[in-house]
Amino acid sequence: MKLADFATQLTDAAKTVDKVMLDLFGEKTLPGEILRPARVTDSMTYAALAGGKRLRPFLVIETAKLFGKEGEGVLRAAAAIECVHCYSLVHDDLPAMDNDDMRRGKPTTHKKYDEATAILAGDALLTYAFDILADEPTSADPLVRVSLVKTLARASGLGGMVGGQLLDLEAEGRFHPDGKPLQLDDKQILRLQAMKTGALLMAGVDMGAIIGGASKAEREQLGRYGRALGQAFQIADDLLDEEADAATVGKATGKDAAMGKGTLVRLWGKDAARKRLGDLVHEAEGALEGFGEKAATLREAARFVANRDR
């Protein structure tokens, strides 16, 4: 498969996931709900449908496909993880956090609406993700549904994404009286990144495996793929931050440097970082051994993540 084909596949999946999210947000009310205020669904929709790559849902979809599983349940799980990703962007962009006015070339949710609405839109997206997973149409098997909930909650909570965001603010020196950035070593940076970004990417792979009915051994094997892909994603991000100009990426870049933030690229140098990126792609591909041709797209995904230009 060529990279062009892959890009088309990714875009097509993104469109499908967008449609599923729109439908889910557009439900009038579900049993047990009282009313969905328009301002909540509008701001959730604004926050969630802002044109991301939809990489996490793509991982759910493609991993489930390894086991021949497709359709509504998979797409709901894919939408759920994207809800969590999008909530995290909304909250991270808040003035009290990273204070970003623009995201993907558009005003951030608190700029478009206001801070209170953005906080609530984020809370609603996070909560709805678990509703989607727990509801019957996701899987007839309650064990599958509850496993999806657990995987997503654990990856995105205090010991994963939320904890990682806190460590990131801490690394900027935010909670220290003198406000100086911490000097993290590469182990600490890797851990921070594994929590902040890696955990949710891994969860995408694991959720696809769960809904596909993977065995424990298969889940572990695919976990190695997810871990390598997650690391590759973050190193590529650090390289982009060093290299790309603001126009291409659509958000402020060079920001990490401005904050004196330690990145692996800065610690190791660009060449060593690129070398490590290659090793990680190799590792990711290796973890897919035994899945044969079916895993071609996931292999491509690892290369895409490593070589993306935004």
Add this chain to the structure above:
Amino acid sequence: MKLADFATQLTDAAKTVDKVMLDLFGEKTLPGEILRPARVTDSMTYAALAGGKRLRPFLVIETAKLFGKEGEGVLRAAAAIECVHCYSLVHDDLPAMDNDDMRRGKPTTHKKYDEATAILAGDALLTYAFDILADEPTSADPLVRVSLVKTLARASGLGGMVGGQLLDLEAEGRFHPDGKPLQLDDKQILRLQAMKTGALLMAGVDMGAIIGGASKAEREQLGRYGRALGQAFQIADDLLDEEADAATVGKATGKDAAMGKGTLVRLWGKDAARKRLGDLVHEAEGALEGFGEKAATLREAARFVANRDR
């Protein structure tokens, strides 16, 4: 049972739930977690263990008892709903929302720490609630676990608690150019309150029923109890807001009036509100018919909610 005995029961349950929450927050890491940063667990603990009445967990525990169910699973479900309640307080107190500096006589989480930490502590509490419910020790039956997740998510999400908080801000005139409070009629106020407060109280009852193995008919019957109790809770709250002084309640009162907010007490008058409160207690008690002596504490809970002085 006398009110004194009930108060003791409530306090004892609160202590037990506090202990369970402390243990859950104090776990080093669970499988799949990478690290729990101290600042996250500290702020979660600060936010969650600030001495509330623990009414929602109490409803879980007492409803489960109707079905002879007690122990770890029930207490975990009780802790989970309290995590959601506490997250909602942390986010509602934020400067961009209700901007409260004090809660239960102590600095609010963003005052004790900072806004970023408070946002993340809230996010972590919400996420952890679903992890707790989805994890095996809550119930051997995955259908019970996933039903708990669904009930809690739906009650606290866009069509429930989060939506209610947004409607409440909207009622204050927050999203209107002139900033004037909306004039809600009693139906609108009842709906707003049912979402903002009632839904989570009802969820407490329903979660107790689910974990107790209640039939569909029993869940519906107990749903009537939960709905009446939720309404009584809010009318009592409105009466307290009119009557109590800041010293007794431990937070700023008369605030609703200062904002020109419509409350049922103001629409109906105090006497009619008290009359309605009595009817609701009666309704709640009526919904417990058939459960006999076992439901004595839940009956007492309805009276307590209606007559509480804080």
